[in-house]
Amino acid sequence: MTSLVCYVxxxxxLFVTGFWGAVARSHLFWKVLAxxxxxxxxxxxxxxxxxxxxxxxxxxxxxxxxxTGIVVAAAATAVxxxxxxxxxxxxxxxxxxxxxxxxxxLPATAAxxxxxx
Amino acid sequence: xxxxxxxxxxxSASDDAHAELDLPPDRLDSLEADSxxxxxxxxxxxxxxxxxxxxxxxxxxxxxxxxLATSPERDPILPELVERNRSISGVSNPVTAVLLNFRSxxxxxxxxxxxxxxxxxxxxxxxxxxxxxxxGEQFDDPVLHGLVRLVVPLAGLVAVYxxxxxxxxxxxAFQAGALLAGAGVLLVATGxxxxxxxxxxxxxxxxxxxxxxxxxxxxxVMPWTGVxxxxxxxWAYPLILxxxxxxxxxxxxxxxxxxxxxxxxPDHDSTLDRLDPTGDPLGRLxxxxxxxxEGKEET
Numbered sequence: 001m002t003s004l005v006c007y008v009x010x011x012x013x014l015f016v017t018g019f020w021g022a023v024a025r026s027h028l029f030w031k032v033l034a035x036x037x038x039x040x041x042x043x044x045x046x047x048x049x050x051x052x053x054x055x056x057x058x059x060x061x062x063x064x065x066x067x068t069g070i071v072v073a074a075a076a077t078a079v080x081x082x083x084x085x086x087x088x089x090x091x092x093x094x095x096x097x098x099x100x101x102x103x104x105x106l107p108a109t110a111a112x113x114x115x116x117x
Numbered sequence: 118x119x120x121x122x123x124x125x126x127x128x129s130a131s132d133d134a135h136a137e138l139d140l141p142p143d144r145l146d147s148l149e150a151d152s153x154x155x156x157x158x159x160x161x162x163x164x165x166x167x168x169x170x171x172x173x174x175x176x177x178x179x180x181x182x183x184x185l186a187t188s189p190e191r192d193p194i195l196p197e198l199v200e201r202n203r204s205i206s207g208v209s210n211p212v213t214a215v216l217l218n219f220r221s222x223x224x225x226x227x228x229x230x231x232x233x234x235x236x237x238x239x240x241x242x243x244x245x246x247x248x249x250x251x252x253g254e255q256f257d258d259p260v261l262h263g264l265v266r267l268v269v270p271l272a273g274l275v276a277v278y279x280x281x282x283x284x285x286x287x288x289x290a291f292q293a294g295a296l297l298a299g300a301g302v303l304l305v306a307t308g309x310x311x312x313x314x315x316x317x318x319x320x321x322x323x324x325x326x327x328x329x330x331x332x333x334x335x336x337x338v339m340p341w342t343g344v345x346x347x348x349x350x351x352w353a354y355p356l357i358l359x360x361x362x363x364x365x366x367x368x369x370x371x372x373x374x375x376x377x378x379x380x381x382x383p384d385h386d387s388t389l390d391r392l393d394p395t396g397d398p399l400g401r402l403x404x405x406x407x408x409x410x411e412g413k414e415e416t
Binding site: 005008009011012013015016019020023024045049050051052053059060061063064065067068070071072074075076078079082083085086 | 167170171174175177178181182185186188190191192193195196197199200211212214215216220223224227230231234235237238241289291295368371372375376
């Protein structure tokens with residue numbers, strides 16, 4: 001049972017980490033990556049948290065859901081990356097610009113300085 | 118030699134693209150593949166907001182972990198239901214029983230999601246074309262070729278086994294499809310296989326086949342059972358196996374296609390010529406043909 005708790009805790013940590021990345025990172029590809037980390041955490045929780053008959057075997061229903069989820073997540077990632085590429089193609093920067101940052105946006109290399117200031 | 122001339126043509130076209138884009142050069146430079154991936158897009162809001170968000174998120178995570186870790190023991194209702202009905206499901210692997218019998222409706226919709234995603238990627242049409250550019254160009258690396266020739270048939274064999282064994286043990290259409298897709302991506306990336314395109318009838322057929330076979334089975338059983346996707350007794354195993362076989366191929370083709378993401382481009386479309394020839398997988402970002410075309414339309 002203790003190892004299952006470890007999985008659940010790791011899942012929660014992954015979810016929160018991904019959430020942080022999805023919100024705090026402006027780079028679109030990193031956002032897509034972060035959402036994938038979030039979904040990894042959710043899959044982990046879905047497998048580890050539900051009650052079991054035999055502790056060594058996960059509930060088949062969440063297992064089937066996770067299998068479905070992985071495929072859907074992969075497909076959604078492909079769509080999201082395609083849209084991110086479209087944003088790059090149209091605006092020249094891999095992020096969604098804030099209105100007050102000017103129409104031109106900023107070079108990717110200037111972003112860290114901004115964050116420090 | 119033909120390669121060289123192609124490179125030159127593409128390079129000059131790429132320079133034209135730079136000029137036509139009318140962007141400051143430093144902005145284009147900032148799109149170099151390196152900085153694209155190394156710079157995660159640092160947070161650039163006020164520091165207090167960052168701190169507030171970080172600590173709130175950490176608290177939420179801790180709360181979530183605490184709730185999950187201390188949640189009371191419940192009776193395993195669902196696994197017991199599955200266990201009790203497994204004998205009539207036609208397969209002995211409970212996960213496959215759930216996927217393709219008890220909750221086959223969900224799986225059907227998932228295959229529909231795959232088809233939708235494929236359509237969405239195709240309709241964006243100006244996505245990654247790095248691999249399309251590589252088609253026909255093989256890497257002359259004996260080690261790589263040896264490895265690919267060893268791994269791909271093995272992956273095919275294991276995929277067939279996984280699809281087959283799914284009815285009794287862990288395995289099934291998704292695992293087998295993912296494995297086949299891995300082999301396919303390997304073949305495309307090493308230039309041994311022409312990347313499939315939306316133009317190819319076989320590819321389109323294979324991609325749609327999963328959903329159509331599933332729906333056909335769903336309706337096909339209705340004269341006997343009267344319920345969509347309710348298999349007649351005794352027929353569950355062959356039907357599940359058949360659906361799994363079609364799904365395996367369909368999922369594999371969709372995944373390869375999503376990965377190589379080759380849009381339908383007619384031969385005369387010059388946008389392909391504008392691709393950056395440097396060979397960097399992210400080089401395509403330097404040539405935003407989509408932006409170029411639409412920018413022209415706006416002005």
